[in-house]
Amino acid sequence: MKKIVLLSSAAISVLTAAAYKLPEQSVNSMALSAAYVAHTTQADTAYFNPANMAFMGEKQYLDGAVTLINLPSIEYYNIAKTKEENIIIPSLHYVSAPMGDFRWGVSMVVPGGLSKRWDEQPGKLFAQEFTLENVELNPVFSYKINDQFAIGGGLRVVYSSGVVKSDGRDGTPYPIARDMKGDTFEFGYNLALTYRPTEDINVGVTYRSNIDLEEEGKANLYLGSIGTQYDASVTVPLPAALNIAVSKTWDKTFTLEFGYERTFWSTYKQLDFQYSQPVTNPILKQAFDNPIPKHWKDTNTYKIGATMVMDKITVMMGFAIDETPIPDETLSFELPDSDAKVFSMGFRYQQTENLSWGAAFLYDAKEARSIAKGVSDNPVINANGASFSGGGAYLTTLGLSYEF
Amino acid sequence: MKIKFAYLFIAVSAFVLMGCGGADSLDQPDKEEVTGGxxxxxxxxxxxxxxxxxxxxxxxxxxxxxxxxxxxxxxxxxxxxxxxxxxxxxxxxxxxxxxxxxxxxxxxxxxxxxxxxxxxxxxxxxxxxxxxxxxxxxxxxxxxxxxxxxxxxxxxxxxxxxxxxxxxxxxxxxxxxxxxxxxxxxxxxxxxxxxxxxxxxxxxxxxxxxxxxxxxxxxxxxxxxxxxxxxxxxxMLDRMGQGVLASNALPVPSFIADVAYAFAVRYGVNVDTLVKEPYASALPGLFDGSKARPEIDAQLTHVTTDLFTADAINRLTSLDNTYWFTQTLQLNSTxxxxxxxxxxxxxxxxxxxxxxxxxxxxxxxxxxxxxxxxxxxxxxxxxxxxxxxxxxxxxxxxxxxxxxxxxxxxxxxxxxxxxxx
Missing domain, CATH: 3.40.50.1820 (Alpha/Beta hydrolase fold, catalytic domain)
Incomplete structure (x- = not known):
């Protein structure tokens, strides 16, 4: 039962980064729209730029946050819409005291995920539920080369589980259904570099490796009411991401950070379900066994964040422009993603010398997306075109930071 | 105290990840139990x-x-x-x-x-x-x-x-x-x-x-x-056989070849008395259930006199009542x-x-x-x-x-x- 609670809390959907990647993992990162790589200040430094741990104070740092995510429905024309989702996601970060020029830290975060649930046709035929849940444990280290340079890196341990359900048995001429659950542990790495040419300028570069999430489990395939169970697997990538950021601080009170993120979604070329034995039913084979082309594109995200420190209160604002990796040809109901603009704000209050708390709010404004008839690999969208509207996300984060 | 916090964090993280192990099991599809089928x-x-x-x-x-x-x-x-x-x-x-x-x-x-x-x-x-x-x-x-x-x-x-x-x-x-x-x-x-x-x-x-x-x-x-x-x-199988073998060409040779094969097996007659080689020897493999009609037709000839022996053609087309094939076709007619x-x-x-x-x-x-x-x-x-x-x-x-x-x-x-x- 505990496992179910934890995994449910990890479920997220189309969030601030296009597709199913979630960069914000703390109060500060949420308030700054993830423009939080060059100039990081809390224990979440372990996650956003571990090289920066080298320049933190002599204490240990702990940071925890809880994010409530509200995902409004996405509408397909006026025919069908996804369920509205409300999800809670935790994050936890720790940075140790320095050990000479070395330092270590660890983060537990939810780096990405997806949950789309359509109760109505035609969405239900393709994505009655399409959920990907990820939890990452990310132990990291930093090494201070000198007062200007530091490097860092770490190991990514990702637990991922997925649910794929589709059902065309009510209201479509395709009486087929699939019910699949799978999970996996996978590993990756991350690297970081910080250069501080002056005391008030930080340049940060981070890289997170691609992790192929090979979800292994069981799949029931149905035609009408007749079902067969298979051992099954499917691989989706948690893509590599390169962040380059620069920050400038004025009078130790106002900091502006510009960030660029390149997310390497092009590794996602197809969604190919594998089964333990051949799917001999020709209808099920065509629907559920043949690889589904994806051909996603690498994306660019541009971010800007501003931080103002005022006595006991720190105020933060952020803005980002985010591209979708999904081309018109392969957009489908499991993830009707679109380009987005991200607006965020938040604050942190220094309650005591060691304890601060804060809150942040982020609004992810997705653009409506239309697809003309005849261009999609999805048969329904190809025949009817598509107009997806609504969607986006509202994220509210509350967090505590403690240093000792 | 400081060490304890670090341990606590690691313990919590390990607990979370360990708790993650194993996707929820997926029940077998419901299967209606029936008696005798x-x-x-x-x-x-x-x-x-x-x-x-x-x-x-x-x-x-x-x-x-x-x-x-x-x-x-x-x-x-x-x-x-x-x-x-x-x-x-x-x-x-x-x-x-x-x-x-x-x-x-x-x-x-x-x-x-x-x-x-x-x-x-x-x-x-x-x-x-x-x-x-x-x-x-x-x-x-x-x-x-x-x-x-x-x-x-x-x-x-x-x-x-x-x-x-x-x-x-x-x-x-x-x-x-x-x-x-x-x-x-x-x-x-x-x-x-x-x-x-x-x-x-x-x-x-x-x-x-x-x-x-x-x-x-x-x-x-x-x-x-x-x-x-x-x-x-x-x-009327006898009339049908007579008509088919009286024609020069067989649009679908598999039909009549299968009749010849099944009747020969049933009545213990060598099929090569009806069907010419090399086709006669191929019939058991053609009619073993592994091949569909187009594949079988492609391995037979459409020329009646190339597929059937002259004896079979002559005696069936004349409805020779002393001929075993004519007799059994009549016997199996409905x-x-x-x-x-x-x-x-x-x-x-x-x-x-x-x-x-x-x-x-x-x-x-x-x-x-x-x-x-x-x-x-x-x-x-x-x-x-x-x-x-x-x-x-x-x-x-x-x-x-x-x-x-x-x-x-x-x-x-x-x-x-x-x-x-």
Whole structure:
């Protein structure tokens, strides 16, 4: 039962980064729209730029946050819409005291995920539920080369589980259904570099490796009411991401950070379900066994964040422009993603010398997306075109930071 | 204190990740338990309607009932030509989502015998098991007309794959069909499927011949049949063989080659007395259930005199009554008796495989020579147009679907008049 609670809390959907990647993992990162790589200040430094741990104070740092995510429905024309989702996601970060020029830290975060649930046709035929849940444990280290340079890196341990359900048995001429659950542990790495040419300028570069999430489990395939169970697997990538950021601080009170993120979604070329034995039913084979082309594109995200420190209160604002990796040809109901603009704000209050708390709010404004008839690999969208509207996300984060 | 915080963090993280291990198990698909068979297709009524509309089998505004389609594979025993008991299989298709009153009265049975197949993959239970989808005549008879449809796989297919198929051999064709009717009735009784005792008999092409053979057995056993409507069957095998071998070319050589092979095996005659080499030696491999008709035809010749021996051609075309092949073709014909069941021979006038005259000739022989009680011929083109002068002509393959539509309506009318729905 505990496992179910934890995994449910990890479920997220189309969030601030296009597709199913979630960069914000703390109060500060949420308030700054993830423009939080060059100039990081809390224990979440372990996650956003571990090289920066080298320049933190002599204490240990702990940071925890809880994010409530509200995902409004996405509408397909006026025919069908996804369920509205409300999800809670935790994050936890720790940075140790320095050990000479070395330092270590660890983060537990939810780096990405997806949950789309359509109760109505035609969405239900393709994505009655399409959920990907990820939890990452990310132990990291930093090494201070000198007062200007530091490097860092770490190991990514990702637990991922997925649910794929589709059902065309009510209201479509395709009486087929699939019910699949799978999970996996996978590993990756991350690297970081910080250069501080002056005391008030930080340049940060981070890289997170691609992790192929090979979800292994069981799949029931149905035609009408007749079902067969298979051992099954499917691989989706948690893509590599390169962040380059620069920050400038004025009078130790106002900091502006510009960030660029390149997310390497092009590794996602197809969604190919594998089964333990051949799917001999020709209808099920065509629907559920043949690889589904994806051909996603690498994306660019541009971010800007501003931080103002005022006595006991720190105020933060952020803005980002985010591209979708999904081309018109392969957009489908499991993830009707679109380009987005991200607006965020938040604050942190220094309650005591060691304890601060804060809150942040982020609004992810997705653009409506239309697809003309005849261009999609999805048969329904190809025949009817598509107009997806609504969607986006509202994220509210509350967090505590403690240093000792 | 500081060390404890670090340990606490790691412990919490490890707990979370350990707790993640293993996806929630996925239950096996629900499988309906039945006695003496298994469910192989189950489409509810709405799904059937959606599928039929999408395939343009019915219009979107179709205002008659469409029933669900639930098919069971039923294993049973029958007797082959040599008198051996063997295990065979058949498909029973039951309408679902029917009105309660219909259930109370019970379903009428239609014994439908399928046309010629060569590949095991084409057998009714194999199709159903492979695709889990409705297929063929039961769509018309069950989903659109509310009958329970029975289709035996025939010996040589389904569960009896490996046995030679006794193609057009009367005794085992009848036994396979009649035994399946009995097995299906027992299955229905064991599984709460309500039957009203009414039985109709039909079948297309080879199935027309099989249906007629089964009708004769049923009558001999005193089993009442409400109505019979064999379709496009080669009832007079001797005449059929004579006509085929008299032609210079064989459009579909697999048909007559399979007749020669099955009869030679059945009557212990070397097949090379009928079929020339190298074809004679190839026949066991061609008719083992692994190949479909196009593949078989490609390995045979279409030239009659290249495929059949001169002796076979000469003696059969002259209907030499001393010739074993002529004798056994006559013996296995299903035209030479007089059904007492109301019977209509349904066929397209444009049939390009079995001449339409086969039906009219059979009806005449049955009525005039053997005292058939109520027999007639229904030209499908006339039935579907209502025009006795129609110029439409449908070939053997194209005729099957409309022919089943005609038969389905006849049976439904009889059911309405006798059963009440």
């Amino acid at each position: 298994e469910v192989v297709v189950d489409f509810d009524a709405q799904t059937m309607r959606n599928v039929l509309v999408s395939k343009e089998a019915i219009p979107a505004d179709y205002n008659k009932p469409v029933y669900g389609y639930k098919a069971y594979k039923i294993p049973y025993e029958t007797t082959d030509e040599e008198g051996n008991r063997i295990e065979v299989s058949g498909l029973m298709v039951v309408p679902t989502g029917v009105p309660e009153a219909m259930k109370q009265i019970g379903f009428s049975l239609v014994s439908d015998s399928h046309g010629t197949i060569f590949a095991n993959a084409e057998a009714p239970t194999v199709i159903a098991e492979t695709t889990n989808s409705p297929d063929g005549a039961p769509v018309i008879l069950t989903a659109l007309s509310g009958f329970v449809t029975l289709q035996a796989d025939y010996i040589g297919f389904g569960d009896s794959l490996g046995h030679y198929h006794p193609y057009l051999l009367k005794s085992s064709s009848a036994a396979t069909t009649v035994d399946f009717i009995n097995a299906a009735r027992a299955f229905a009784a064991n599984n709460g499927i309500p039957l009203n005792g009414q039985l109709f008999v039909t079948g297309y092409s080879e199935g027309g011949h099989v249906a007629m053979a089964a009708l004769q057995t049923l009558e001999n056993e005193g089993e009442p049949v409400a109505f019979a409507a064999p379709m496009a069957g080669p009832y 035209a030479y008796w007089g059904p007492q069941t109301p019977t209509r021979l349904v066929q397209c006038m444009g049939d390009d495989v079995i001449p339409f005259a086969m039906s009219t000739g059979t009806a005449s022989v049955m009525r005039d020579n053997f005292g058939a009680a109520d027999i007639g011929v229904i030209p499908v083109e006339v039935a579907i147009t209502g025009d006795v002068n129609t110029s439409i002509r449908l070939g053997h393959a194209d005729c099957a679907t409309p022919a089943y539509g005609v038969v389905s309506k006849i049976f439904a009318d009889v059911r309405k008049a006798t059963i009440g729905y």
